[in-house]
Amino acid sequence: MKADLIISNIKELVTLAGLEKPRAGYLMEDLVIVYEAGIAIKDGMILAIGSNAEIMAEYQSNEEIDATNMLVTPGFVDCHTHPVFVHTREDEFALRLNGISYVEIAKAGGGIRSTIASTRDASEDLLFELAAKRINKMIRQGTTTLEAKSGYGLSTESELKQLRVIDRLNKELPINIVPTFMGAHEFPSEYKDSHEKYLDILCHEMIPAVAEQGIAEFCDIFTEAHVYSIAESRRVLQCALDNGLKLKMHADEIEAIGGAELAAEMGCVSADHLGAASDAGIEALHKAGVIPVLLPATLFSLRSKTYARARDMMEKGLPIAIASDFNPGSCNCDSMPFTMTLACLQMGISPAAALTASTINAAFTISRGDRVGSLQPGKVADLLIWDIPGVNFIPYHIGSSAIHRVIKSGKSVIIEN
Ligand code: NIG
Ligand code: FE
Secondary structure, eight states: OBOSEEEEEEEEEEOOOSOSSOOOGGGGGOOOEEEEEEEEEETTEEEEEEEHHHHHHHOBOSOEEEOTTOEEEEOEEEOOOOOOOSOOOHHHHHHHHTTOOHHHHHHTTOTHHHHHHHHHHSOHHHHHHHHHHHHHHHHHTTEEEEEEEOOSOOSHHHHHHHHHHHHHHHHHSSSEEEEEEEEESSOOGGGTTOHHHHHHHIIIIIHHHHHHHTOOSEEEEEESTTSBOHHHHHHHHHHHHHTTOEEEEEESSSSOSSHHHHHHHHTOSEEEEOTTOOHHHHHHHHHHTOEEEEOHHHHHHTTOSOOOOHHHHHHTTOOOEEOOOOOSSSOOOOOHHHHHHHHHHHHOOOHHHHHHHHTHHHHHHTTOTTTSSSOOTTSBOOEEEEOSSSTTHHHHSOSSOOEEEEEETTEEEEEOO
């Protein structure tokens, strides 16, 4: 049979195939590896996977990549990022080194609010150009599917503008991007003392407009002591649900205020951060089938002494995902391999579990588990060819990319020597 591309002689092929749901608990360690493997690809999709001998006997192609001595994995799914903004906030990084906390900076008018004005003023072209540069760097580090949030406009027009930019990025870059509306990222300065008024705008104007334009798939909110309270969050999330959006939350990042419990109550697809989540909160997520998305690079960047309890969650039988949380403030990390390193070193999970958390489990947090995140016939041919001895090398190696090729929908988009 004719294929468009054959990848042959793969030393070790991580498929993560076989489950139609997130891999929970210690199933995260089971990578479903095929040794001495081959893959046949057609029309951007995986046609067949098998032993090298089987694939070479059954398929022919004009294009073949010889992966002798190489590792192949699914492409990374970075399921939590904030890439659309103008200026970066490295001066806050320096302030934090002098002992001023992220929350203190936010309360003094820095933080998310300080990114709003320039994002509101920026043209769509400028926002596109800046975000495209950032996302191209992510692609070079193996990210083939991305979730991207708005949330630096905090007005109807500027939130829609950010979402239009995300739509254009999705169409023009060699990556799939899932759009999330995050008008509840902060209260804009003009409503900082009149929360009800901004909540009315969110619920009566912004969310209906976003839903009507079909320009976002998820709605996210920053539920934390210094931003949206539990009651305020419940109102916004209910309104998003009523308008047909799926839900995510930034929950219990810094303080356990019951964010995880609310994510369970509202049926969120994922609850993200959870650095301080309580036992009851974790139990509630488990019962409700909400997937924890852990963001160790954020807590690393904030110099936290503690991290989300990934191992406890796995022991209780939850599936976990990890993501970069790339943003201009708390975490300017664009690398999934480095996020895996931190998941291993700071949260104590194994390289295999960290890879599962970065691929198939992450895909389920953005409702793409049926298309990407694992390598099996019928799924998109998004994969990484690594010039390394095996999976453990991915988080072990720190600071430069060990990826030989990034293949997106069956096409090589990055080729390193
Ligand atoms: O996930 N927590 C809220 N949002 C981002 C921070 C955004 C910013 O500081 O600009 C986060 O950490
Ligand atoms: Fe975030």
